[in-house]
Amino acid sequence: MKKTERVHHILNEFNEKSFQNDLIQWFEQEQRILPWRENKDPYRVWVSEIMLQQTRVDTVIPYFNHFLEKFPTPQALAEAEEQEVLKAWEGLGYYSRARNLQNAVREVVEDYDGIVPSDPEELGDLKGVGPYTKGAILSIAYDTPEPAVDGNVMRVLSRILHVEDDISKQSTRKLFEELVRGVISTEDPSSFNQGLMELGAVVCTPKTPSCLLCPVQQHCRAFEKGIETDLPVKSSKKKQKKIPYLLLLVENENGEVLIEQRPDQGLLASLWQYPMVPLTDVDTQSVPNWFYGEYGLNIKLGEKIDKIKHVFSHLIWEMDVVRATVDSGDLDYKRAQFINPEDRKDYPFPVSHQKAHHYLNQ
Numbered sequence: 001m002k003k004t005e006r007v008h009h010i011l012n013e014f015n016e017k018s019f020q021n022d023l024i025q026w027f028e029q030e031q032r033i034l035p036w037r038e039n040k041d042p043y044r045v046w047v048s049e050i051m052l053q054q055t056r057v058d059t060v061i062p063y064f065n066h067f068l069e070k071f072p073t074p075q076a077l078a079e080a081e082e083q084e085v086l087k088a089w090e091g092l093g094y095y096s097r098a099r100n101l102q103n104a105v106r107e108v109v110e111d112y113d114g115i116v117p118s119d120p121e122e123l124g125d126l127k128g129v130g131p132y133t134k135g136a137i138l139s140i141a142y143d144t145p146e147p148a149v150d151g152n153v154m155r156v157l158s159r160i161l162h163v164e165d166d167i168s169k170q171s172t173r174k175l176f177e178e179l180v181r182g183v184i185s186t187e188d189p190s191s192f193n194q195g196l197m198e199l200g201a202v203v204c205t206p207k208t209p210s211c212l213l214c215p216v217q218q219h220c221r222a223f224e225k226g227i228e229t230d231l232p233v234k235s236s237k238k239k240q241k242k243i244p245y246l247l248l249l250v251e252n253e254n255g256e257v258l259i260e261q262r263p264d265q266g267l268l269a270s271l272w273q274y275p276m277v278p279l280t281d282v283d284t285q286s287v288p289n290w291f292y293g294e295y296g297l298n299i300k301l302g303e304k305i306d307k308i309k310h311v312f313s314h315l316i317w318e319m320d321v322v323r324a325t326v327d328s329g330d331l332d333y334k335r336a337q338f339i340n341p342e343d344r345k346d347y348p349f350p351v352s353h354q355k356a357h358h359y360l361n362q
């Protein structure tokens with residue numbers, strides 16, 4: 001069956017109007033008070049939607065408030081140093097979100113006088129603005145009936161409409177975008193999309209949906225069949241790869257600690273960290289050659305003081321934290337420097353390395 005036929009088939013006998021009314025009415029009465037809902041400024045909506053990807057609302061609130069204080073307008077964000085932006089994002093994770101946001105906001109300032117475009121094509125062409133973010137900005141800020149489909153919305157709709165497609169597949173997202181186009185309110189797309197997101201966050205939750213309190217229960221096919229917890233269908237994730245490291249707290253004779261900036265591309269790009277050495281490359285009793293070569297220092301390893309585990313979506317770092325001292329040599333690596341431990345607050349560190357901060361005060 002072609003997609004459009006399939007969409008018609010799924011929406012056959014679904015009462016869109018009544019569903020929209022129940023969802024919107026509930027959202028208007030019950031929505032949580034959140035800082036990004038104070039007004040519909042597209043820049044605020046944009047920042048909040050980027051921060052909320054993969055991150056819980058409670059975690060985002062203080063970051064959002066601080067970020068908007070520091071960068072209250074697209075112009076302010078566009079003019080900021082990247083390191084300042086990363087510092088404001090420190091601890092939130094998925095740092096490429098911050099870099100892409102800043103790059104796209106710079107385009108908005110240069111090409112659109114600092115006004116976030118309301119044209120779907122122009123908005124979608126900005127770097128890092130994918131279909132979800134585009135739909136969220138267009139619907140929430142500009143009241144345009146565009147779908148904003150993320151995992152949350154797919155879960156809710158797969159239950160309401162009884163769709164058993166695997167939501168980890170890209171083609172399923174496209175199907176849900178078409179389904180949203182079929183059911184979205186053209187009168188109030190902002191409340192409709194926010195209502196779907198809110199429903200997924202507080203009622204139709206992944207493991208234990210509160211069906212008995214659900215404002216759209218009478219529209220829900222999965223509830224009617226008693227299969228709500230069997231949906232959505234999602235193929236299991238690949239197991240994360242574990243990588244063992246030494247994390248070195250290298251101090252020099254002045255009590256300064258060695259930090260280095262990560263590469264400009266890839267995981268945690270441009271953030272700062274304590275030197276990390278893949279454990280497979282190291283004989284822990286002596287100084288690895290390449291390590292000496294990289295920094296121009298002869299490093300003497302000391303006691304192991306902790307083991308830190310940090311889980312990313314696709315891999316796990318298992319880091320043995322080891323104290324170390326400089327035996328000889330002069331630092332000769334432009335991405336590394338010795339700093340007073342107290343000055344580390346001026347550098348954006350990933351959470352994995354923040355976990356080692358306190359050892360430097362002991």
Ligand code: SF4
Nearest residue numbers: 204209211214220228
């Ligand atoms: S009735 Fe249950 S499964 Fe259906 S939308 Fe509501 S909370 Fe989700």
